[in-house]
Amino acid sequence: MQHAHAENPNCGLELRGVNKQFALRDGSLVTALSNIDLQLAQTEIGVLLGPSGCGKSTLLRIVAGLESCDSGTAELQNEVIKGPGPERGMVFQSYSSFPWLNVRDNVAFGLKQRGDSMSLREGVVDYFLDAVKLSAFANAYPHQLSGGMQQRVAIARTLASNPYLLLMDEPFGALDPETRWQMQSLLLEIVQRENTTVLMVSHDIEEALYLADVIFFMGTRPGRILEVIRPNLKRDSTNRDAILSDPHYRALELEIRDRMRQQSLDLL
Ligand SMILES: Nc1ncnc2c1ncn2[C@@H]1O[C@H](COP(=O)(O)OP(=O)(O)OP(=O)(O)O)[C@@H](O)[C@H]1O
Ligand SMILES: [Mg+2]
Numbered sequence: 001m002q003h004a005h006a007e008n009p010n011c012g013l014e015l016r017g018v019n020k021q022f023a024l025r026d027g028s029l030v031t032a033l034s035n036i037d038l039q040l041a042q043t044e045i046g047v048l049l050g051p052s053g054c055g056k057s058t059l060l061r062i063v064a065g066l067e068s069c070d071s072g073t074a075e076l077q078n079e080v081i082k083g084p085g086p087e088r089g090m091v092f093q094s095y096s097s098f099p100w101l102n103v104r105d106n107v108a109f110g111l112k113q114r115g116d117s118m119s120l121r122e123g124v125v126d127y128f129l130d131a132v133k134l135s136a137f138a139n140a141y142p143h144q145l146s147g148g149m150q151q152r153v154a155i156a157r158t159l160a161s162n163p164y165l166l167l168m169d170e171p172f173g174a175l176d177p178e179t180r181w182q183m184q185s186l187l188l189e190i191v192q193r194e195n196t197t198v199l200m201v202s203h204d205i206e207e208a209l210y211l212a213d214v215i216f217f218m219g220t221r222p223g224r225i226l227e228v229i230r231p232n233l234k235r236d237s238t239n240r241d242a243i244l245s246d247p248h249y250r251a252l253e254l255e256i257r258d259r260m261r262q263q264s265l266d267l268l
Contacts, residue, residue: 011077012197013040013063013165018072020058031222032058036072038216038225045191045198047212049205049256051263055223056201057093060167063199064090076165086114089163091171093201095150097142097157104129104138106153110161128156131186133179148175155183159190166191168200172207181240184210188237205256209233210243217256219263229256 018036021029032055040046048056061067062074065084074081076088089110097106107128111121129135132152142150151174158166172180184207191198202208208215215229231252236242243249 012042012044013038013046013074013076013199015039015059015063015074016072018059018062018069018074020055020062020067020069033062033069034222034224036225040197040199040214042197043191043195044213045188045200045211047208047215048199048201048218049203049208049215049260050218050223050226051220051260053223054218054220056218057169058223060090060169060199060201063165064088064167066090086110086161087164089158089161089166091151091154091158091166091168093169093173095142095147095154095174097150097153099142102139102141103134103145103153106142107156107160109157114161124160128160131159132156132183148179151175152179152183159187162194162196164197166196166198166200168198170201170203173203180207185237185240187211188235192237205253205260208256209249209252210235210240215256217259219266227259 015036015038018033020033021031023029036059048059050056058067062069063081065081098109101109104125108121108125111124129138132155134149134152134156137145137149142153145153151171155171172183175183188211190196209231212231215231216225217227217229218224219226233243233246233249
């Protein structure tokens with residue numbers, strides 16, 4: 001239905017020595033990101049996992065081109081990221097639909113901008129409205145929807161434009177468990193089909209283990225990557241519970257939970 005991204009190995013995302021500080025009102029500096037090295041190959045799903053304030057959103061915004069870094073480089077497909085671009089789609093931490101467009105037009109937005117024909121657009125939009133279970137609300141406006149429904153509009157809009165790199169900041173946090181599972185499976189199915197590369201933020205260890213090829217475990221003060229974990233679990237977009245029977249799953253979950261607990265103790 002959509003064009004799969006051309007195979008072009010070794011051309012994913014690469015951050016080298018990225019630093020970012022913010023100045024607070026009293027003149028003091030917060031180091032949001034310290035010496036970040038991150039590599040994500042094409043078609044991989046990377047999950048940023050870590051405590052509040054460790055710089056996850058800042059990192060995503062730098063990759064989206066919405067924020068610049070103080071030093072270091074961020075490259076996508078060997079090109080330095082200098083600003084936003086249509087090959088990168090972002091789902092923000094807070095709901096980010098266009099309030100003046102109804103649900104259908106929100107989902108169609110990226111396709112229209114790209115110049116897709118009306119007939120091509122309609123098919124794609126219908127597919128994604130159905131996938132996020134909002135077909136019945138196609139003509140509603142975002143303010144008429146619940147928070148979780150608005151989030152699904154943002155997810156559908158971003159997936160519909162089929163970006164090369166999908167950036168998602170806690171996209172499923174506002175959803176009930178059942179819907180969250182469905183959205184996670186949908187994501188896996190789509191990125192596997194379309195060869196999309198994904199960098200997403202999560203607070204949820206189970207979600208991270210289900211979705212990630214690679215987990216970047218981050219720490220705070222200063223925000224940094226403490227460890228890179230490759231779970232290597234069997235993932236199945238049609239059976240989310242399959243990973244639970246993987247003998248490595250429980251051990252990894254406990255290990256990461258332990259590290260997160262340690263992180264929060266360190267902050268006391
Ligand atoms: N625009 C800004 N101005 C000043 N400080 C900022 C700004 N944006 C982020 N920060 C600071 O940078 C640090 C990292 O923030 P960031 O939003 O990236 O964290 P996060 O890991 O996404 O946290 P959360 O899980 O709570 O969303 C925090 O200390 C925050 O206060
Ligand atoms: Mg954040």
